[in-house]
Amino acid sequence: MAHVSIQDLRKQFGDSVAVEAVTLDIADGELIAFLGPSGCGKTTTLRMIAGFIEPTAGAIHIGGTEVTHVPVHKRNTGMVFQRYALFPHMTVTQNVAFGLEMHKVPMSERDGRIRQVLDMLHMTRLKDRYPRQLSGGQQQRVAIARALAIQPKVFLLDEPLSNLDASLRVEVREEIRTLQQRLGLTTIFVTHDQDEAMAISDRMAIMNNGVVQQIGAPEDVYERPANLFVADFLGKMNFFEGQTVSHDLFQSAHGAQVRAARLTQDIRHVGIRPERVRLVAGAQVDNALPGVIESVTYLGSVLSIHMRLDSGERISSLVSNSAEFSTVPRRAGDRAHACFQAGDCILFS
Numbered sequence: 220m221a222h223v224s225i226q227d228l229r230k231q232f233g234d235s236v237a238v239e240a241v242t243l244d245i246a247d248g249e250l251i252a253f254l255g256p257s258g259c260g261k262t263t264t265l266r267m268i269a270g271f272i273e274p275t276a277g278a279i280h281i282g283g284t285e286v287t288h289v290p291v292h293k294r295n296t297g298m299v300f301q302r303y304a305l306f307p308h309m310t311v312t313q314n315v316a317f318g319l320e321m322h323k324v325p326m327s328e329r330d331g332r333i334r335q336v337l338d339m340l341h342m343t344r345l346k347d348r349y350p351r352q353l354s355g356g357q358q359q360r361v362a363i364a365r366a367l368a369i370q371p372k373v374f375l376l377d378e379p380l381s382n383l384d385a386s387l388r389v390e391v392r393e394e395i396r397t398l399q400q401r402l403g404l405t406t407i408f409v410t411h412d413q414d415e416a417m418a419i420s421d422r423m424a425i426m427n428n429g430v431v432q433q434i435g436a437p438e439d440v441y442e443r444p445a446n447l448f449v450a451d452f453l454g455k456m457n458f459f460e461g462q463t464v465s466h467d468l469f470q471s472a473h474g475a476q477v478r479a480a481r482l483t484q485d486i487r488h489v490g491i492r493p494e495r496v497r498l499v500a501g502a503q504v505d506n507a508l509p510g511v512i513e514s515v516t517y518l519g520s521v522l523s524i525h526m527r528l529d530s531g532e533r534i535s536s537l538v539s540n541s542a543e544f545s546t547v548p549r550r551a552g553d554r555a556h557a558c559f560q561a562g563d564c565i566l567f568s
């Protein structure tokens with residue numbers, strides 16, 4: 220069993236707090252993504268789990284054993300870095316062998332393990348090449364092979380795909396997920412890319428300013444964001460700021476009236492996802508806010524349309540570029556109604 224348990228983890232560099240009160244349990248075989256903007260403390264948290272950074276306070280357990288002050292090479296974690304960190308003067312085989320040597324894997328087992336991981340990552344035919352003779356994607360596969368060869372209890376990846384181009388990112392991401400599930404590896408994957416986090420993880424921990432804002436399955440976090448930060452960071456959201464008038468009516472400071480379900484007096488923002496906003500010439504649903512289209516961005520399968528409402532607020536809508544929708548208002552200057560259902564509104568106190 221290799222569940223990871225983190226209690227009240229904190230890291231302070233001089234006067235500044237990089238990570239604050241992080242408490243988290245990662246189940247055996249689970250993949251959790253740490254997601255957040257640059258500087259939010261993802262890497263520092265991961266490095267404390269790996270043992271590269273000493274926590275200021277808190278505790279880390281792996282498989283029920285406390286490892287808070289155990290050195291890196293005795294924690295049985297396999298780490299993959301953003302910049303591969305391969306030795307340029309060693310071949311693929313030698314790079315993988317080096318990890319085994321560091322972890323004192325007996326000589327008799329080394330060749331077998333190297334063969335197995337290189338085969339798993341489709342790198343066997345490139346085993347005698349040097350890193351400079353490999354593409355970025357191939358180099359990252361070597362780094363993954365090196366981390367997996369030690370048969371770690373916990374697999375740690377720090378932005379492993381950010382040096383790869385867009386299509387390779389998706390390919391290597393899927394390979395990592397497939398391997399992780401096949402091997403049942405407890406895995407932490409650090410990224411600032413929300414699509415990547417949602418696509419790869421069982422659960423995500425969203426961080427901001429060193430603090431975990433919300434933990435949950437991608438769908439839970441997207442559909443039920445805990446606060447304004449999460450709502451806006453994970454996909455975009457339109458917000459109306461104002462006050463509750465009645466149990467189903469909210470009035471924005473600009474005067475827009477928004478129908479929403481289960482409103483309470485403490486609600487200060489009502490949010491609506493752009494993909495839940497439809498544009499129609501004149502409509503009768505819960506909400507139909509009139510305005511004028513300011514801009515239209517063509518994104519292939521969808522159009523991103525920005526409207527200025529007559530109340531003064533802006534609202535954005537993602538409209539499918541399918542035949543069915545070819546009749547909706549979609550040119551700058553068109554008048555339209557931004558329509559959405561009360562049940563699709565997300566409330567924030």
Ligand code: ATP
Pocket residue numbers: 232236237255256257258259260261262263264411
């Ligand atoms: P990125 O996505 O840019 O890598 P991150 O979320 O991984 O960001 P961290 O690298 O964990 O963020 O950094 C968290 C905070 O701690 C930042 O404000 C950073 O400047 C600070 N920090 C990190 N390492 C050190 C250090 N060795 N000394 C001082 N401050 C540090």
